[in-house]
Amino acid sequence: MKNMRKGIRLTSEFFNRDVLKVAPGLIGKVLVLKNGEGLNYFSITETEAYRGESDKACHASRGRTPRNNIMYGKAGKVYVYFIYGMYWMLNFVTAEENNPQAVLIRGIEGYCGPGKLTKALNIDGSFYGEDLSTSDRIWIEDQGNKPVVKRGKRVGIGYAGKIWIDKQWRYFSELK
DNA sequence: AGCAAGATCGGT
């Protein structure tokens, strides 16, 4: 959704924290994407936390691989991956180096579902490794919104085992 | 080299 308000870009400081802080903190923040000459603004409505090698639902649960390599690096980088032969998933790296955590962006205003929003916004593998604090085509702004954040279980991780399935690491606002 | 599974989605 278009948004003309002035926002403050989030830097690596925001992302260099535990994902259980960053994931709820992103609800109500604004995803900004370059679109030709202009910019598009989308309020983030739903996120999920993936928290290190011990988290059996996290891509890092089986150690470092070419795909998840970026998760082991600096916070505030974009982690995108291709799934089910047709969808790109948009994630941001959180926490300090060698602590492989990421936030999955599951919903933005106007688009519910992680595969649908990347398709709508033309986000693909070319965004892998993009730095949210310096990129000129993708970043996050704080525009002062303070939504009520609700939480629930993560979606689509039935393979992870009960204790990880039961974690309430999905965060969302009523705005959907 | 082969293969099973997948942080999804839309149609039955």
Next chain:
DNA sequence: CCGATCTTGCTG
């Protein structure tokens, strides 16, 4: 519930 569609990572 099921198929689409193809990358990834594990096995051998």
